[in-house]
Amino acid sequence: MFEIWSAKLATARPSPLLMRNARLRRDPAHIWNWTLPALRAELPSGQKIVTCPSAGTCADICYALFGTYRWRPVQERHVRNLRFVVEDLEGWEQAMRAELGARRFRGAAVRIHDAGDFFSDAYLSAWLRIITARPGVFFYAYTKEVMRFRRLVEPKPPPNLAWVYSLGGKHDGQLDPAVDRVADVFPTEAAIADAGWHSQEASDLLAVQGPSPVGMSVNRIPAAVRLLGDRTLAQMQQESDRRKRALRASRRGERR
Template sequence: MPPAPCPSSDRPSRLLTQNREMRAIGVWNWTLPAWAGRLPDGRTYNTCPSAGICRHVCYARNGTYRWPKVRAKHHANLAFVLDDLPGWEQAMTAELGGRRFHGAWVRIHDSGDFFSDAYLLAWLRVICARDATGFYAYTKEVARFRALVEPDPPDNLLWVYSFGGTQDAALDVARDRVADVFPDEQAVHDAGWNSQEANDLLAVLGPRLVGIPANRIPHYLKRLGTRTFRTWQAEVDAERRGAGAAPSSRRAARSGEPT
């Protein structure tokens, strides 16, 4: 038998949080656990079904995100969504009715992504119901957004597609707003892209080509090397298509080590 759903008494009383950095720019966060894992009740999950090489160097799988209290909060958020999506939608809509959210921004997914059509559609209903608040998101769910968001997007929702996922080939840098992770700020500048380092809202309010300097996590920087997420993912995609990479290069692509 499947595990019983999380009881309502275990659901988070507050859904949106705000750290010091985001408070400075008037942004609130909604967070799920990153990528794949297991809930305390034994259920497995994947909140980032289109993650590619990004999973090897995900900031949300490191540091404070691994603290038990933080991880428990993110698991509780996900369990609420999985166990009672209508109840979660109602709770999120109600919380966003608070005066402090009028004129503020909400970043959907400090980690995690729009992992299903039903979940994305629930968010769209929340966004439309709270038009005094701005919402934005990074996402690798390109096909899902093309089908469900792009035809008629809410005026108060902005998004940026981020490289490093399995749907990179569907992105068009000449048309789409896109974000790529670079080894450092200088690499962003040298490529002619525009850094969002000073203010995360620049990812959706600034120029269309968004450069993100990599987090200064030494073992992640070693894996990234001199590449960007876009070029690293392209290497892996080419290897998977049997593009003639040498055996050592194929092993490196799979392990996430620089070639």
């Protein structure tokens, strides 16, 4: 189930906008990240925003619902980020563009979202303008917004943007690993190798710059490990989709 929470004190505009989470600080590449609340959140105004509209079974094992992501200061920071975007998209875009002009971002990489996703056309379009305005920075993202990217990004992507479609979402059926760059979550690193996929464990940038298809092992969160079992996240999504189709068929039969 989606987790809905509110942080009434998250009122100030965040500064700086870009951070480096614990994993990215350990990464050999020079990577910064931008983040939103995972799945959905409630703003101080009471407005509820779904930040991952295309999430599927990934919501059951999302790492951004565990550990330090549950700390109140972290949650409040993420809500401030979202509030800035929702209440003042133009101002946020200008602030992000200005921050990325700093010397420390020259030749750096920015991961867009270690939680959250491109939840609206307007928000994704703002990112595309930012990326185009900062050609000296490399941007990348994991996303489940397949249909939105098909419309707004794939026809003419900025050369300094790369992305990987993460499996375990509502639109998995629209993806072909032989054509699309995709990533799946596996129980272990050994399972990735056994499947003939390619791990991004050595650096997060391998998700978009290494060989494809991409595998990552599930975060060692007991609940996530238990739920995933010996499946991949894509297989978990397929099972969920089959159950939903069977339920719909059963309900149609009952109405006849």
